[in-house]
Amino acid sequence: MAYTVVMAMNEIWGRRLGNFLSLDPDELGALSRLSDGRVRRMSARMDLVREGEPPQALRLILSGWACRYRTLEDGRRQNLSILLPGDLCDLHDDVLPATDHAIGALTPLQFVEIPFDKLERLIESHPRLGRAFTWHMLTGVSAQREWIVNLSRSSLERLGNLFCELYYRLRAVGLTERDHFDFPMTQIELAGATGLTSVHVNRTLQEMRANQLIVLKNRRLVIPDIAALEHLVLFSRAFLHLDKGMTETGRVPAGAMLLS
Amino acid sequence: MAYTVVMAMNEIWGRRLGNFLSLDPDELGALSRLSDGRVRRMSARMDLVREGEPPQALRLILSGWACRYRTLEDGRRQNLSILLPGDLCDLHDDVLPATDHAIGALTPLQFVEIPFDKLERLIESHPRLGRAFTWHMLTGVSAQREWIVNLSRSSLERLGNLFCELYYRLRAVGLTERDHFDFPMTQIELAGATGLTSVHVNRTLQEMRANQLIVLKNRRLVIPDIAALEHLVLFSRAFLHLDKGMTETGRVPAGAMLLS
DNA sequence: CGTGCAATTGATCCATTTCAAGGGCCGTGG
DNA sequence: CCACGGCCCTTGAAATGGATCAATTGCACG
Numbered sequence: 001m002a003y004t005v006v007m008a009m010n011e012i013w014g015r016r017l018g019n020f021l022s023l024d025p026d027e028l029g030a031l032s033r034l035s036d037g038r039v040r041r042m043s044a045r046m047d048l049v050r051e052g053e054p055p056q057a058l059r060l061i062l063s064g065w066a067c068r069y070r071t072l073e074d075g076r077r078q079n080l081s082i083l084l085p086g087d088l089c090d091l092h093d094d095v096l097p098a099t100d101h102a103i104g105a106l107t108p109l110q111f112v113e114i115p116f117d118k119l120e121r122l123i124e125s126h127p128r129l130g131r132a133f134t135w136h137m138l139t140g141v142s143a144q145r146e147w148i149v150n151l152s153r154s155s156l157e158r159l160g161n162l163f164c165e166l167y168y169r170l171r172a173v174g175l176t177e178r179d180h181f182d183f184p185m186t187q188i189e190l191a192g193a194t195g196l197t198s199v200h201v202n203r204t205l206q207e208m209r210a211n212q213l214i215v216l217k218n219r220r221l222v223i224p225d226i227a228a229l230e231h232l233v234l235f236s237r238a239f240l241h242l243d244k245g246m247t248e249t250g251r252v253p254a255g256a257m258l259l260s
Numbered sequence: 261m262a263y264t265v266v267m268a269m270n271e272i273w274g275r276r277l278g279n280f281l282s283l284d285p286d287e288l289g290a291l292s293r294l295s296d297g298r299v300r301r302m303s304a305r306m307d308l309v310r311e312g313e314p315p316q317a318l319r320l321i322l323s324g325w326a327c328r329y330r331t332l333e334d335g336r337r338q339n340l341s342i343l344l345p346g347d348l349c350d351l352h353d354d355v356l357p358a359t360d361h362a363i364g365a366l367t368p369l370q371f372v373e374i375p376f377d378k379l380e381r382l383i384e385s386h387p388r389l390g391r392a393f394t395w396h397m398l399t400g401v402s403a404q405r406e407w408i409v410n411l412s413r414s415s416l417e418r419l420g421n422l423f424c425e426l427y428y429r430l431r432a433v434g435l436t437e438r439d440h441f442d443f444p445m446t447q448i449e450l451a452g453a454t455g456l457t458s459v460h461v462n463r464t465l466q467e468m469r470a471n472q473l474i475v476l477k478n479r480r481l482v483i484p485d486i487a488a489l490e491h492l493v494l495f496s497r498a499f500l501h502l503d504k505g506m507t508e509t510g511r512v513p514a515g516a517m518l519l520s
Numbered sequence: 521c522g523t524g525c526a527a528t529t530g531a532t533c534c535a536t537t538t539c540a541a542g543g544g545c546c547g548t549g550g
Numbered sequence: 551c552c553a554c555g556g557c558c559c560t561t562g563a564a565a566t567g568g569a570t571c572a573a574t575t576g577c578a579c580g
Contacts, residue, residue: 068405070405072409072412072413072494073494076412078408078412080405080408080409100405100498101405141401144405145340145360145361145404148338148404148407148408148411149332151408151411152332152338152411153332155535186557186559187559188559195411195412196536197536198559199539199560199561200535200536200537202559203536203561206560239360414567415567415568447527447528448525448526448527456568457569457570458527459529459568459569459570459571460569462526462528463529464568465527
């Protein structure tokens with residue numbers, strides 16, 4: 001397997017799953033053997049998973065952004081969640097016979113594929129990792145619930161919450177600088193993610209800029225005072241479940257074994 | 261264990277999990293031994309699970325309706341999903357350290373409690389049931405995704421979709437008559453579920469009544485022509501995943517073992 | 521026979537959509 | 551090197567779906 005792929009996977013797993021529990025070298029090694037070592041690429045706007053097509057393998061995103069979305073009858077897109085480096089594409093729904101939504105690349109993507117059976121064997125031999133994967137998935141479910149809550153708020157709150165969510169999730173995988181990060185989404189895509197019109201997204205962004213809440217220019221988002229923004233838009237970090245919560249040796253929350 | 265509880269559980273499991281795969285008597289027996297046989301009761305408006313409190317056991321609803329909800333900062337309630345007889349309360353999130361939402365009873369409830377460890381042992385001894393549980397959970401996740409889509413539609417579509425969803429889910433557990441079913445939700449609760457105001461729910465219901473789409477009176481909902489309603493509000497049954505999809509002996513969808 | 525919550529109605533307000541058009545940026549091809 | 555097409559961003563004006571505020575009615579229940 002190519003040396004660089006091992007590095008990239010260990011890097012991303014270490015950061016992503018490492019938010020749940022610290023990984024030892026043996027576990028990192030086991031994780032990095034999950035894929036066949038081929039880095040796959042996909043250009044922006046292509047679909048990773050199309051509606052109605054069951055995925056054939058899990059995909060781990062190494063770099064780039066993607067999003068789950070449903071196309072509505074009138075052609076509008078409703079985004080269901082955003083996938084960042086370190087996220088797995090298909091852990092939610094690989095048991096169901098057909099995906100009821102699509103996953104599209106927002107930017108050029110690099111990812112590796114993980115065959116289901118390899119993952120199964122890994123989980124059998126490394127139960128702690130099984131729990132980490134379960135945790136990873138439930139984190140996604142929780143974020144999806146938050147998306148529902150978000151849709152019942154005002155436009156400024158929707159955008160603000162999205163920005164805060166992305167900031168913390170990117171920071172968890174080391175992709176932020178102090179107060180800013182690369183932000184590749186267009187206003188049209190923001191509209192799809194927040195359930196607003198691109199026109200209205202535009203005006204709301206201007207309002208946020210006027211209030212010094214953000215600087216968004218050249219695909220780069222600066223949040224000068226994240227605490228102020230969080231407070232203003234009533235953002236709650238809790239739902240991201242990014243903090244270490246699975247005790248290493250102590251009591252594991254009841255039911256943790258269930259899905260592992 | 262009380263005879264009647266066994267009957268009630270077998271009845272509900274047979275219908276609910278039976279939508280995924282047919283259960284044999286041995287499996288039904290194993291399922292019915294999951295609880296200690298005490299039927300618990302709770303009156304309407306009480307909380308089964310409060311925000312911030314991790315559940316101590318799974319709850320299987322035998323009769324009555326409940327809903328997951330979040331209380332927003334301004335006091336409004338946003339419903340995240342509705343729980344019907346045959347649904348499990350806490351399968352989503354029992355691994356996470358604290359629930360980030362509450363579950364409240366919409367009507368008086370009857371339920372049984374299932375200790376996590378018993379369920380774990382059951383899954384070990386009956387892998388097919390493990391898959392059925394996983395399926396059950398993912399069905400809930402899928403429904404939650406649909407909830408997001410629903411919030412980006414018009415008021416009439418939101419209510420219509422909710423009615424269709426409830427009709428099919430209730431029918432799957434044998435709780436509908438030909439074209440109608442008991443409907444205990446108030447307009448205020450409908451508002452919380454659809455992200456609308458109760459005032460606007462009221463007016464939209466009147467519009468639906470005027471167009472012969474529904475008859476809603478005395479906690480009973482009649483849908484004279486469900487096909488017409490589905491078509492009008494662009495309802496799609498697919499996301500409910502209620503149809504038998506796990507082949508008994510043949511190929512199980514890739515990854516089905518993952519969480520079992 | 522009040523008390524309280526659910527349903528209803530009316531009037532007004534406002535956030536967001538819709539429609540329409542112009543401007544900037546970028547890559548591509550002549 | 552410049553012209554062109556395409557996408558994204560921006561702006562304006564008008565329309566509207568739904569929210570808000572404020573009563574009133576109806577109904578079940580102690």
